Amino acid sequence: MVKRSVTFQSNRRIARQLWGQVSPTALRGLKELTSEDLLSIASGDLLLLDGRWYVTHNGLLGLARRNRCAGINVRPVPAFSDPSVQRWAFEATVYKSKTCKGFVGYGDADPSNVSPLVRGAEMRVAETRAVNRALRKAYGIGLCSVEEIGTVPNAGEKLPPRNIQTNGNGAGPKVRDRLCQIIRQHKLDPELVKAYAVDFCGTTTLREASREQVENFVQQLADWAEKDRNALLCQLNSYARPKQEVVA
Numbered sequence: 434m435v436k437r438s439v440t441f442q443s444n445r446r447i448a449r450q451l452w453g454q455v456s457p458t459a460l461r462g463l464k465e466l467t468s469e470d471l472l473s474i475a476s477g478d479l480l481l482l483d484g485r486w487y488v489t490h491n492g493l494l495g496l497a498r499r500n501r502c503a504g505i506n507v508r509p510v511p512a513f514s515d516p517s518v519q520r521w522a523f524e525a526t527v528y529k530s531k532t533c534k535g536f537v538g539y540g541d542a543d544p545s546n547v548s549p550l551v552r553g554a555e556m557r558v559a560e561t562r563a564v565n566r567a568l569r570k571a572y573g574i575g576l577c578s579v580e581e582i583g584t585v586p587n588a589g590e591k592l593p594p595r596n597i598q599t600n601g602n603g604a605g606p607k608v609r610d611r612l613c614q615i616i617r618q619h620k621l622d623p624e625l626v627k628a629y630a631v632d633f634c635g636t637t638t639l640r641e642a643s644r645e646q647v648e649n650f651v652q653q654l655a656d657w658a659e660k661d662r663n664a665l666l667c668q669l670n671s672y673a674r675p676k677q678e679v680v681a
Contacts, residue, residue: 443473444463447475456484459481475668477491478492488576488577489635493564493578497571503528503529507523518543519544519555521559525566536570538568541559551643557641579649612626621658622669629654632672634647
């Protein structure tokens with residue numbers, strides 16, 4: 434296993450900074466997640482929603498990396514997919530080692546079971562859900578992942594029109610403006626914030642992240658900057674690339 438230093442004390446401190454009073458039950462769960470799985474709130478591995486812990490895609494991928502996961506295979510399931518109505522299903526298989534037979538997980542998404550904020554990105558949501566479920570099976574994580582949370586619209590709800598001014602990930606001007614305001618207000622390095630955002634969302638680039646993921650990141654960044662800027666700076670500095678030596 435790849436070594437990682439995470440303490441319950443640091444996780445508890447950051448949890449209280451971000452979410453205020455945390456129940457004893459949630460703290461007991463956090464202690465177990467810290468000691469057994471080395472999940473870190475500062476790294477964006479966990480979120481506390483309505484008093485319950487949720488693991489993120491980023492957290493699950495980090496867990497797989499630390500345990501030297503041999504590979505993840507993902508494929509669409511045509512029998513349960515219908516692109517004409519944005520319904521997608523994927524099958525993911527996680528191989529913990531070269532001899533592992535694989536842990537299989539399925540993920541589905543359509544406009545009825547995803548947040549309105551990520552409508553239009555159902556295929557990516559379904560793929561992420563499949564990978565998350567397979568990873569949770571492989572490594573015995575009993576938590577639901579954040580990306581699996583969906584909302585069921587009312588029968589008379591109309592789907593919102595797509596905003597042509599938003600970029601590929603649906604993060605519109607209001608989200609970007611708020612992020613820029615946080616960076617200016619707290620004098621943060623934009624490049625380091627971007628690197629942290631990509632890591633938090635668990636994507637290769639920020640454009641691949643869903644609007645919901647970006648909004649969650651912006652909310653956490655704002656809370657952290659307000660309550661403990663020094664701790665946030667330490668986190669951001671961990672993404673700074675070391676200066677390369679100049680060879681004469």
